Amino acid sequence: MxxxxxxxxxxxxxxxxxxxxxxxxxxxxxxxxxxxxxxxxxxxxxxxxxxxxxxxxxxxxxxxxxxxxxxxxxxxxxxxxxxxxxxxxxxxxxxxxxxxxxxxxxxxxxxxxxxxxxxxxxxxxxxxxxxRDKPQAVEWSLQSVFTRLRELPLPKYLSEGYDEAQARLIEQNEQVEDLLAHYITVGLFRQPLCSEILQHDVRAPSQTFKDCGLNRRNIFTCFFIQLLGRPLALLEMSHVKEDLTRTYVQQVTESLSQDASQCLGDPFYLLNLVEQRARWQRKLDAAKGVYEMSCRNVFLIEEKLPLHAVAMYYHSLFVGNQLPPNAPRIYAPLFLFESIVYLSEVLLKQQEPPLQYCGLRLVEHLLSTLGNPVLSSSLQLDVHKRFCEALCKIVGYSPQVALRQLGLHVLRQYVLVFDDQGKYLILKNLLETLQHDGLMGYLGGMYKDLVDKALEESGPLPEVYSGKLFREMLLLCVCVLPHDVKSDLLLHADRLCHALNILRYFAVRDKKDVTGFWQALPDIVRRLLDPLGKALNFSMAHYKAYKERVEKGQSASDDELMQRQLNMLAVNITNSGMAGGDGDSRLPDIGRQEKLEVLASSITSLETLQSLYLIASEKLEQSACLRRKAAQSDS
Structure with a gap:
């Protein structure tokens, strides 16, 4: 035989x-x-x-x-x-x-x-x-597919950022077309596999908890979500406001999101794991190359499921309106908001502007779903601090104008969604830690608006808008001369203008001292108004004298303050950097005419600041006189 x-x-x-x-x-x-x-x-x-x-x-x-x-x-x-x-x-x-x-x-x-x-x-x-045999081999195979997609060449502007006009033509780029064709081919590859998994790889009736180990269903789930990250995320065009026809990017994103949601069962499931990964520091097992307990849960491993890709998955669900009709409705809006803040922070910290846009749009959407104010106790989560830092960095320093504008809008909406105590804590923390004068001036003006709104309402003022807390915040908003008389007024011009407007506002608005403004005024005069008046006179004379020396062709290289200011403004002229950078760095000298133009602009800015200073001082004096007269008549 x-x-x-x-x-x-x-x-x-x-x-x-x-x-x-x-x-x-x-x-x-x-x-x-x-x-x-x-x-x-x-x-x-x-x-x-x-x-x-x-x-x-x-x-x-x-x-x-x-x-x-x-x-x-x-x-x-x-x-x-x-x-x-x-x-x-x-x-x-x-x-x-x-x-x-x-x-x-x-x-x-x-x-x-x-x-x-x-x-x-x-x-x-x-x-x-x-x-379902040898899931590790399946994982390696899918990783080889993703490796090829990740290494496809793409135009540089995708990583550097692009405007709405470029976004409308993005799919006409030859390299982008090739990438999308690869994604569509992968879609045809995964369809029968996904159908088979949904049909056969189901939870047994006796299985109470979800199996998060290395099995075929979880591997494909990670693969689908991983595909939503780079490079596909660089093509996201949700920031284009005008209506667009359904693009290939949208079709690919929707298809991947739907497959991932089907494999997960509960599309919100990963949010619990996001908090574990972003909030709690787990021990690293150097020998195994994985974090503690992650061997039992593939969704905890960054290499298998990058957090930025998870963020793009939820961006598709919420912003892209891809949430399945049968998604559970038991999750509280506050839980969703606090969880999404983690993912938004991840996107905001990415280098590519398209991903930063998605981070802003994601948190913007969740903010719009909150019906009741978020309690200040939520701020005990450290993620709020990290989120604000990442957001303010974009608002203050992003080279993308539209991105800065959207970031400022989101920052305002984010602050306003909290209760009064929460608003106060956020603004106070930012004013104590930020270094960007324009943004700090904006936040000071925002606090002023909140106080104004509270003054219009009947009843006593909330604690954060009067008394000791008001005084602390007011001094943060308006006392902005870090080096007293020697402070660089042009460097702090934006914030100083906001500060003077705040003083003028309260001098007129709060004659009865409901907030405690007049009790804080002596400190403000001592710490801001008196040294600012002297600094304005000194700076004006200094710049005019420097201008005369330039007109006469005399060297002014010995004047370090003037050279530093000239360097800073020259940066703006030549577009070689951002204003307010390292003041001690020397730039190549610019021509005489350019120097005169820079100095003329500086003197104009000082004159504007001086005008606001005089108006604010006059309003304070007028209101003080009225208060004294009212006090005499009452007595």
Whole structure:
């Protein structure tokens, strides 16, 4: 019996070898239909298919690997197509692990969409054969697919940031078209696999808790979400306000989001894990290269599920309106808001403006869903501090004008969503820690508006808008001369203008001292108004004298204060940096005419500031007189 089996095996091996030679000969003769007939005709198909396991890898190396190239595709497209069909066929019979390794290598090295697609179709067959066995191998295969997408060339402006006009033409770029074509090809690859997973990889009735270990369903879930991150996230155009037709980017994003949601079951499930990853520091096991407990939960590992990709998934759900109709409704808006703040902070800290846009849009959407004010107790979460720091960095220093404007809008909405105590704590913390004068002036004006609104309402003022807390905040808002008389007034001009307007406002608005403004005024006069008056006179005289020296052609290199200011303003003129940078750095000297223009602009700014100073001082004096008269009449 054993001898008979050996004879059969030998006979099959001989027939298989003959079949391999026949296929090669037919390809050499360009008889591609003849090759197809070997596996499609009723007479030949059954016998030849039975022989494929013996020659599958030989067929791959000798035929498919050599012919699935760009050169063959351009010169002999029929040979390429025939080799493509053979590869998909032999994928059903070749040794799984051996062919899988070959396909992974070729996928990562694919030089074009055609070569990528051919090997991806074969990998689809291999993974269907693999089933739920060896999930690690499945993960490696999917990672090779993502590696190829990540390494595709893209225009630089995607990472540097682009405006609305560029966004409308983004899909017409050749490299972007190629990337989207690869994503669409991956979509065709994953569809039958996803359907099979949803049908067969289901939780057993006896299983109470979700299995978060390394299994096929979780691996594909991570893969879908990972695909929503870079590079696809760089193409996100949600910041374009005008209506657009449904773009390929939207179609790809929606499809991936839907697949991920279906595999997760509960689309909000990852939010609990986001807090674990972003808030709690887990121990790193250096030997294993993973964090504590992450071996039991694939969703806790950054390499498998990058947080920025998770953020883009929830951006698609909320901003892109891709939340499934059957999504649970039990989650409180406050929980969703606090969880999303973690993800928004992750996006705001990315280098690419498109991802920063998504972070702003994501938190903007969640802010709009909150019905009741958020209690100040929520600020005990450290993420609020980190979020504000990242947000203010964008508002103050982003080179993208539209991004700064949106960031300022989100910052205002974020502050206003809290109760009075929360608003006060946020503004006070920012004013104590920020270094950007324009933004600090804006926040001071925002506090003034909050006090104004509270004054209009009946009843006693909230504690944060009067008395000791008001005094502390007011001094932060208006006392902005860090170096007393020697302070650089032009460097702090924006905030000083806001401060003087705040003083003028309260002098007129609060004559009865409901807030405690007049009790704080002596400190303000001592710490701001008196030294500011002297600094204005000193700076005005200094700049005018410097201007005269420049007009006469005299060197002023010995005047470090003037040179520093000239350097700072020259930066703006030459667009070589941002104003308010390192004041001690020396820039190349600019021409005499340019110097005069810079100095004239500086003197104009000082005159404006001096005018506001005089108006505020006059209003304070007038209001003080009225208060004294009112006090005398009452007595």
């Amino acid at each position: 054993q001898e008979q089996e050996m004879e059969v095996d030998m006979a099959d091996a001989v027939e298989a070898s003959n079949l391999l030679q026949l296929i090669k000969q037919l390809l050499l003769e360009k008889a591609y239909d003849g090759v197809r007939m070997l596996f499609e005709s009723a007479q030949e198909s059954e016998r030849n298919t039975r022989l494929l396991p013996h020659i599958a890898m030989h067929l791959y190396h000798d035929v498919c690997s050599e012919n699935l190239s760009d050169e063959v595709n351009s010169q002999e497209p029929e040979l390429f197509d025939c080799s493509d069909e053979l590869l998909k066929l032999l994928a059903k019979f070749a040794p799984l692990q051996e062919l899988m390794l070959e396909l992974m290598e070729r996928l990562e090295e694919s030089s074009s969409l055609n070569v990528f697609g051919a090997h991806l179709r074969a990998l689809q067959v291999v993974l269907q054969r693999q089933g």
